[in-house]
Every structure is written in C-alpha cells, then in structure tokens.
Amino acid sequence: MLSQSVITKLKSICGEKDVITSKIGMYAYGYDGTMLEGSHVGIVFPESTQEVVDLVNFCREQGIAIVPRGAGTNVSGGTLPSDGSIVMNFARMKKLLEIDLENYVAIVEPGVVNWDIQETLAKYGYYYPPDPASWKASTLGGNLGESSGGPKCFKYGVTRDFIYGLEVVLPTGKVIWVGGRDFSSEPMYDLTRILVGSEGTIGFITKAAIRIQPIPEAKRTMLAIFNTPEDASQAVADIVSAGIIPTTLEMMDNLIINTTEDHCGAGNPRDAGALLIIEVDGHPGDLEAQVETIGEVAKKANSKDFKVATSAAEVDKIWLARRVAFGSVARVKPNYGVNDITVPRSNFPKAIAAIEKVKKDFGVTIGTVAHAGDGNLHPLILFDQRNKDEVDSLHAAEMELCRIAIDLEGTISGEHGIGILKKALLPKEFGPVGMDVFKKVKRSFDPQNQFNPGKLIDL
C-alpha cells in the first residue's frame, strides 16, 4: 500500500483525479486479455511527457516499479501489474498531434486507439496498415509494446515496420527521440526497433511518428473453400509461389467455420475443412490478373468453391465469419487460450498437421485461425477455467505448440508478445547466449528493473 505522502506527491505530479488508489480502481486495472489477475498499489494517468518523466523519477527514488498500460487487450500478460507496482495508464495521452500527408507520417500519443487513427486518416484517403484484431479497442502504445500484427501484415509488415521514430522516457527519467521523423535510415544502433516490441521493459513511448500511406485505389476480396486444411495450406504456398503477395491470406478451420455459423450464419459450408479469405489491393489495372491466378491456384488445390466479391456487401459477408471467430468459440467452451506461433511459410502444412496431433495427444479442442501468408497461426484451445484438468491440458498443449513452432524453425510469438505467459519458453527459442544478450540490453537501459519488471525476462 502506498503511504499518504507518496499518494500526495503522485497527485501533485499528475493531478488529483489522475491518481487512483481505491480498491475498485485496483481491481479494474489489475487484469488484461489473459483473464489473469495481478496486484498493484495504484494507478496514475499522466497527461504529458513531463508528467511521465516526473512520475518515473519519483517512483525510481521510492523504489516503486511501474507497469505501463494501454487498453489492456494484451493476451500474453504484459500489462498485468506486479506486486507493489504502480500502473501507468496512458489512456489520457491520446492526441493525434499531426498528420503530415506530404511526408507520409502522423505523430501520435500512445493512448490513441488504433481505430481512431484509421478513421481520422481515412478522411484524407490515408491509412496506417497494422491492423490487430483488437484495433477498435487497443491503443497505439499497446500495439507498439507488442509490435502487433494483423490481417494486412502479410503484405505490409507489422508495427515495427511502420515506425519512423519515437519519443521515449527512459528509466533514468531522461527523454530521447529515437529514429527519424519521416525516414527510417538513421545511422547508429537502431533503437526504434528494440523499443518497439519491448513491452515497456526498457522505455515508455510518449510519442510515435508512424508511417501512413494512401489507401490503395482498389481491392478484391475472395473466398476459397477447401475439403481439408492441407489443401488450403497448399493453396497458400502456391499463391505466393506464383509471385502474388496478397494483402490478406486468412485461414479458418472446420471448428471455427462451425462456431461462426452457429453464431451468425455467415453462410459457409459446415462440412468444409478450411476456408481462405484472400484480399489483394493496388491499382485497379493490376488486380484482375491476380484474381484469375488465385482462382486457378485454388482450383488446382482442390477448392470446393471459389468466390470473388462483387459488392461491398459481399466483401462484408466474406469477412463476417473471420470478424466473429474469436468470440464465437464461447458456444463450445467458456474460455480459450490464444496461441500465436509462427513458422516459415513452407512449414505451414507441417504446423497444421502438428496441431491435429496435439488435439489427439492432449485431448484438447482446438479451433485454428491463421494469418496464413505469414505462417502465423492462432490455434485457440477451448477450455473451462473452472475445470482443473482442462486447465492443465491447456497449459501442456500450449507448451507443446510452442515446442512445435521452434522445431519448425519458427517462433513462439508472432504478434502477441511474451509478457509473462511465454517467458519460460524464451530460452528454448533463443538459447542461453541469446538470453544473456537480452539481459544485458535490459540492464543497460533499466539497471534497477523499474520498468515492467518480470515481463519478458527475469534479471
């Protein structure tokens, strides 16, 4: 518990209403998308970089750790508070400071919701490609912490690929600007890239220069239905081998097709083994040939059906099932564990086969949604958290999925981060030497382990 004098000082820094120490406040900010709970001693809501600096300095002097937080949609535990820490909620630093169309850049504060950026940019005919599924709720600060991906990331890249520069408050309380304002080819060690994805463990981002681009003139949306996930995987490999890089290559398996049908009757065949949602974008003159090639590839991979949307309504219909996919599994079990493994695209069929084996070996129910072009799979393991056996099986199956990803030359986390949930698996992926380097980097920024301690690595 914080002493009254500490609370008074915190309030003097960021204002009476921007410090919460009530029990209900603790509860509200004690969890994230993992449904786990953490414990902490208070929440502060800075409204400026200077307030962040003052809070960081004061907390360092007091030996109080700080856990940064955006919308709390994080699914790996990165925003779960740790004992005795203060939660620093960036929700009130939510200004879209500047849109500079000439240089294709926008300057934003970390508390802006991804979707709000998109809506504003759309008025000018621009957008910011990284589009995590949580984009209507998640903040850019959270996206930066996790280096979030999304359906469009196959063609365009993840959050890391769209950041020109950052204003960062370091654990020393000093403020630096890393990277450029509208170009990324800076000399020296590229600190932008280690800060993005660092889950608030080495610096708190207070401004970001994000790369924006004109909305493509045209897009085409396709739906291909397959008898088996193997056929769908083959189509994915063949589309890319044909030299086409779709914006989106989303896969859903039979279980997800059925839960989404139950949920909203999207109109997909319940006996399909898998479906692919494929989108290409670019100049209008470009797209017909690509659509034709993709149709041929799907046919060659034994598609049962292949549709090209001819209206906005048909596009929405194709996307409907994918949009409700995560929520729809609640019809089978009350809880699900999202996995986030990524493998080289050529190993995608092997990953699909391995997931089938995990189902049998661990007796778990899995529905898989995948950003297939990136080799990024989200096998959702369905369970009931009131059932200890199911929880145990969940954890065992999750460990096995990560082991499979590493065996297939992949990674345990493509876009959801490490947080606390996957921390134990990191040494398997990076080895003792890699872990040692990570620790040295963390220590060089944050020797007192004040920033989001216990996330990513233990010192």
Place this chain on the structure above:
Amino acid sequence: MLSQSVITKLKSICGEKDVITSKIGMYAYGYDGTMLEGSHVGIVFPESTQEVVDLVNFCREQGIAIVPRGAGTNVSGGTLPSDGSIVMNFARMKKLLEIDLENYVAIVEPGVVNWDIQETLAKYGYYYPPDPASWKASTLGGNLGESSGGPKCFKYGVTRDFIYGLEVVLPTGKVIWVGGRDFSSEPMYDLTRILVGSEGTIGFITKAAIRIQPIPEAKRTMLAIFNTPEDASQAVADIVSAGIIPTTLEMMDNLIINTTEDHCGAGNPRDAGALLIIEVDGHPGDLEAQVETIGEVAKKANSKDFKVATSAAEVDKIWLARRVAFGSVARVKPNYGVNDITVPRSNFPKAIAAIEKVKKDFGVTIGTVAHAGDGNLHPLILFDQRNKDEVDSLHAAEMELCRIAIDLEGTISGEHGIGILKKALLPKEFGPVGMDVFKKVKRSFDPQNQFNPGKLIDL
C-alpha cells in the same frame, strides 16, 4: 607488430595463406573509400564461423582489436584499421548458401558481392532490392554494416528492411542467431536491427537471411529535365503527393549533368538546372496511369522535357549519366568528398537551397546527386587533396552540410554510415542522452571495446 608466436597461432587457426603480415599486405588493407589511411598489424581471412570464433577468442585474450572488412568501398572510414588492430577480411566467406524461393529468402555469407547475389537470383526471376551504387564491388557484409541504401530504396527500403535474421559472432566469442529465417516478427528486443548498421562494433555477421522477391513484371523509366533544381524538387514532392511511390527518383544537378556530358556524352542538355530519373515498377496494367500522372506533374513543375523510354537501349541511355556521375567529377577536380545527408522529403527544396548557399559561403564546388524520393542528398564537394586550403574548405563545408541536415529535422548519414568521419557530429544529432544510450549498448555487447574500436563512438 605481432610477435612470431601470435602469428603462428593465427595461422594455426585460419591457415598459412590466410594470415598476412607483410608490409605490402598492410598497405593494401590499410585504406578504404575515404582515401584515408589507417595502420594495423596484420590481416586474417577466416573461412568459417568457427574460424571467426577462434580468432575473436584468441585476439580478446591477447588484447588485440579487430577491424572487420569487406570490399573496402566504405566512404565514412568504418573499415579503416586502427593502430595495433588486426583486419578481419571476410572476402573468403562468400558462399551463397541457400536460395529458398518458397519462403522468399536467401542465406548468404558476408563476403558475397551484392551484384553476384543479384545475378544468381535473376536466373530464378528474383532479386534483392537494396542496390548501393557500389554493388558491383561491395559485399553484403559491408552493406549490412552500413545498412546501405541505393536508388531502389525509396520504394523498397534500405538493407535493414531486408534482413530476416543473422548469425553473429559476439565479442564474447559466442555465436547467436538473431531474428527469424523468413519472417521478421520475432518477439523480444529486435537485435537484427541494431546489428545491421552497427559497422561491426558490436558483433561480426557470419551469415544473413536476406529477403528476396520476384522481379516486378514490368517497369517504366522516365527522364524529366528542369530549368532549376527547385522545379525538380517540386516535381518530386508532387509525384509522391499524387500517391505514387516510384521505385527510383534520382536527381542530378547542372554540374553533374555537365561532368557526365564531358565524360560520356549521355545526351542531356548542358543548360538544364537539374534532371530526374524516375522509374516505376509493378504489374503491367498498373504503370500507364502512373506514367501519365508523372508526365503531368513534371509539366506542371515547368519541365523543359519529359521522355519515357520505349526500349531497353533507351533505358540504358537514361541511366548512363547517373551511373558515371561520381567518377565523372574527376574532370573538374582530382578528389571529392561524398556527403550523405537526408532530410524529410518536404524539406528537400530547402536542402537544395542550403547547398547553394554553402557553395557561396565556403567557396567550394559542389555537384549534387540525390535519391530525391528519400530526401537523401549526396552533395559531392570537389577538391584537390594536395591543396591544404581546399581540404580545409571541404571539411568546413561538410560540417555545415551536416548542421543543415540536423536543422532540417534530418540526419547526417542516410546510407553511408558514420565510421570515423562523422563521429564528431553524432552528438549534435542525438544529443548527450542519446549518445549515452548508444555507449551503454556498445558496452553491453563489447565491454573491452575489441570490435572496430573508435568507430561510431568513443567509449
């Protein structure tokens, strides 16, 4: 000078013929593209990662610093040996280990020449976008050290943007693989990005997984001639504002137009203030509308002439002047200093105007070539190194150009690195806090300052 026992040990590690300590050998590896000279005590040519490890360990025990080297085309002094150091030349680690078209990746050793990679990939219809002007000579290891750019980098990005993963020998002698094999969305601190561009100061890259892509189906090459550099800059801004991202947007000023005419009679008008070489690539259906828009933009910016190449021979003719640009200035003065400033694209006209002022204020002759789309300018300051006054003016003018770049929210180095030449200017760009962070990063990797000491920063 190395003792006989040290030489014997070095030879036992990498073989008799792979260690040079002769005077002529010292001379041959004592300089780089800056035309400065460094001093060192020997050259080793490892042929495998294990040899690199053994050399690093032995040299560390002996307190000998190591300066990595590729083809030595570096223009910022990053490969200049430092007193008492050993040069580690990676020229014999030049295997193209694997081309994996399915995953769009090639695995290469650092000694492979960029051009050799391109020629091999072209047989399969693929290429690796970063194309520094030195590509027929420079090695991928050197490109990685500097995070080299090139004409195609406006659309596609610099070296940093094309590296999935790296095998790295650390100053501890340990070997790590950082990044993925064919995806870049790894969790944890993104070490790939701090290693690329680190000029061999924190690790030696022994393998790289580079991102390759299919050669675009079509391209169109255009030449626009303008009365003034200001008009050309306006056209650059307007092309991008029109939502077009050309592959290439190269600018040459009047002086360079004239030296290239003297050199090879490329056929450009000697009274032109500037020319732009513009290339767009993509699907064939896509390009006509872009060519038309670019033609209209050029006209609006008062172009004197606008040509679209209709044959491979015409494309070559358009590129001829640009290809010989750097060499052609020898007709005016025997030496030139390459500058490498980058500014936000919207400040490009201001940078062009500022270069004009530098010419007058410092009495120097400058010819400017620019990757205008990136805002990356190479003002070549022509001088005679036998004339002390000219050398002094050169240095003063170079400092002024860097100051201008920083004032215009840019960077002192877009693609040529820092090495030793620009080291003194770094604090102006990054400030004391930034420099402190860089030093901490360097120390966390290389506490003994064994890897390329004295480059980038002094500890």
